[in-house]
Amino acid sequence: MRVALLSVLWALVTATLADDCPRDCVCSESHIARCSHLDLDMFFPERITHLTVQDVPNLKLNLTKDFFKTIGLEKIRSIKITNCTITEMDKDAFKGLNDLMDVDLSDNKLILIHPDTFESNIQLEHLSLSGNPLQLTQVLKAEENYFLKSTSLSELDLSRCDLNDVGKKLLSQLPDLEYISLRANNLKVIDDYIFEKTPLLDEVDLSDNKLISLNEGIFEDIEELTTLNLRNNSIENIDDLELPDLKQLDVSFNNLKLLRKSAFGGISDLWSLNISHNGISYISEESFNELTELRHLDLSENALIGPLPKFIFEENEFLETLSLSGNKEMKIFEGFSTELPKLYKLDISACGLSNITNSSFSGMLSLAILNISSNALTTLNHNVMSKLHRLNDLDASYNEITKVGTYTFASNTHLKKLNLAYNKIHHLAPNTFETTPDLSLLDISHNQFSYLWHANDSEYMKLNGFLANLQSLNIGGNRIKDLHKHSMSHLVNLKEINILDNPLECTAEFPAFVEWLLTHHIEPMDRMGRTLLEERQLEKSHLEWNELLMDICKQPVEPRIEMQEEEVDNAESEKIKQDLNFYQYTVIEDVKLEPTNSDMVKQRDTEIVEEQIEEYVWPTFMIVFSIVFLTLVIGNTVALLIYRSRTNSIAGLKTTFASPFRRTLVKIDNTPRYHKLYEECSVPNTPIVKGNLIGNLVNSQIGAVLSKPKNDEVV
DSSP: OHHHHHHHHHHHHHHHHHHTSOTTEEEOTTSEEEESOOOTTOOOOTTOOEEEEESOTTOEEEEOTTHHHHTTOTTOOEEEEESSEEEEEOTTTTTTOTTOOEEEOOSSOOOOOOTTTTTTOTTOOEEEOTTOOTHHHHHSOOTTOOSOOOSSOOEEEOTTSOOOOOOTTTTTTOTTOOEEEOOSSOOOOOOTTTTTTOTTOOEEEOOSSOOOOOOTTTTTTOSOOOEEEOOSSOOOOOTTOOOTTOOEEEOOSSOOOEEOTTTTTTOTTOSEEEOOSSOOOEEOTTTTTTOTTOOEEEOOSSOOOSSOOTTTTTTOTTOOEEEOTTOTTOOOBOOOSSOOTTOOEEEOTTSOOSOBOTTTTTTOTTOOEEEOOSSOOOBOOHHHHTTOTTOOEEEOOSSOOOBOOTTTTTTOTTOOEEEOOSSOOOOOOGGGGTTOTTOOEEEOOSSOOSOSOOHHHHHHHHHHTTTTTOOEEEOTTSOOOOOOGGGGTTOTTOOEEEOOSSOOOOOTTHHHHHHHHHHTTOEEGGGTTOOHHHHHHSOOHHHHHHHHHHHHHSOOOOOOOOOOOOOOOHHHHHHHHHHHHHSSSOOSSOOOOOOOHHHHHHHHHHHHHHHHHHHHHHHHHHHHHHHHHHHHHHHHHHHHHHHHHHHHHHHTTSOSSOOSSOOEEEEETTEEEEEOOSOOTTSOOOOOOGGGHHHHHHHHHHHHHHHSOTTOOOO
C-alpha cells in the first residue's frame, strides 16, 4: 500500500514538473530545459539551471536587455544556443545572471558583440563564440580597444570566426584566461604583445591558419604555457621558440625542411613533439640532444633518407613512441647505436624497406608494438625477431613475404596480435605457434593459402595447446576451396572468423563445418565490436552462416547439439596420432569414399525433397484432423436437433408426467426398433431400499427389459 501511494505521489510530482515547462520545451528532472523556440512570452520555473536551444537554423533570436532574467532564468548556470540565428544581442542580455558559468553561442551568424557583454557575470568560466563571423567586431571596436572584459573567464573559443588580424589588446581584459583557441581563422601574423596580459595561459591553439613565422618574444609573458598547437600553417622555422615549460608541441602539416642542431634549444622540457607531414629531408645528429625529457616523437610522412644517424637519439633515454612511417625514400633502417630502454612502440611502415638487418631492433628491449607494414620485405628473419622478447603486437601486412619460418617467433612468447595480411604466404607450419600461447588475433587474409591445416596437424596442435587462446581468425581472400571442422578442432576459444572471398566449394564436409560454427557460436568477423542495440537490429549470426551455406550449397543447416568427445589416455592418443599420420584426411564420425559430383547432386536433391515433404506432413495432418473433428461436431449437433424434435412430438401423446429415462434405439434383426426402458406412471414403483439405491434401480430396469416381448411395436 505504501509503495503504491509513493508511486502515485511521484507521478503527481512528475506531472506537476512537466506542466510548468514552457511551450516548445522539454524540462527534465535534471533541471535541463531543451527548447525549439525562445521568446519573451515564455517563463521558466525556478528549478531550471541549464538551457539548450540547438540546431534550429530558422529560429531568429533577439536577445534584448535582461532577456534571460525576464523569462525566469535568473538562476541559470549554463546556456547553450547553437546553430540558430541571433539577429541582435544587447549588451545587457546576460545581466543579472550571477550563477552563470558556461555559455556556448557557436554557429549563430553573430557578427557583433559588445566588449562588456559578460562583464557582470562574475562566475563565467567558459565561453564559445566559434563559427560566428565576428570580423565586424574588429571594425566597431570599443574605446577601451579590447575584445571582451571578464575577470573570471578561463576558456575562450574564437575558432572559425573569420578573423584576419588580432590586436595586441585583444585579450587584455581577460587576466584569468587559461585556454584560447584561434583555430581555423585567416591569421597571417600574431602581434608580439597579444599574450602580455594573460600570464596564466596554459594552452594556445593557432592551428589551421596562415602563419609563416612566430616572433621570438611572442610567448615570453606567459608563465607556464604547456601546450602549443601550430598544426596546418606555413611555418618554416621554429628555432626561435622560447618556452621552457612547454610539454606538447604540434607543428605537423607545415613547411619545415630541415632540423638544425639548435632547433629545439628553447623548448628543452618537451614531452611530445609532432613534426609529421612536413618536407623534412635532413636531421642533424644533434637535433634532439636538448630534448632529454622527450617521450613521444612523430616524424612520419616526411622526406627522410636512410639510414638515419646512428646517435640521433643518444640523449633521449625516455623515448616511448617513435613514428617514422611514410618516409618512402628511407629504404634502409639499421636501428640506432644507443639503447632506447623505454621505447615500446615503433612504426616504420611505408618506408620502402626491402630488408631489416639483425641489428635493427638492438637496444629496444621494451618494444611491444611494431609496425613494419606496407614495405617490400620478403621474409621475417628469426634473428631479427629474436631481439623482441616483449613483442605484443606485430603488423607485417602489405609486404612481399613468401615464407614464415617454423622458429620465427620462438622468442616472442608474449605475442598477442599477428597481422600477416596481403602477403604471398602459402603455408604456416603447426610449430610456428609453439611459443605463442597468448596469441588471440591472427590475420592471414589475402595470401596464397589453399588450405590451413590438415586434420592430423590440427590434432597435433590440439594435443600441444597451440593457438588454444586464439579468438579472432581472418583467412579471407585466399585460395581455400574446402573447409572442414576437424582442421580447426584445436581452436577451442575461437569467437570470430572471416572466410569470405575464397573460392569455396560445396564439398561433403562444408555443411558440417557451418554447423560447427553455429553450435560453437562463432560469429562472422564483421560482427565483432557491435553494440547490443546493433546486434538486436541485425539477425542472429547463424542466419548469416546459413546465407553463406545457401549461397554455396543451396541449402540451410540448423545447429545441432554435438556429443562431447571423451578424453583418451596416452596410449589411445598415440594410436590416434599414428592413424592420423597414415590418413592425410580423416573424418572422425565415419569413414566413407568421397562421392562424385553426380552423387552429391542426387543426394542433395533427395535431401531437399525429403525436407520439403517433412515440412508439409504436420500441417496436412492438422488440417485433416480439424476437418474430421468439425464434421463430427456438426453431425452430432444435427442428430441431437432431430432427436429433440421427435421427442417433443411424441411427448404430446403422453401423460403430463415425463419419464426420468429416455428411449434408446436398439437394433434387433438388423431393423431399427425402440425398446421401452421406463415404466408407466400409473403402475406403482417398487419401493427402493435406501441402502441399496443403485442395485435396486439396476434390477428394476433389467426386469422391465426381460418382461417385454421381442416384437414390441414402437409406441
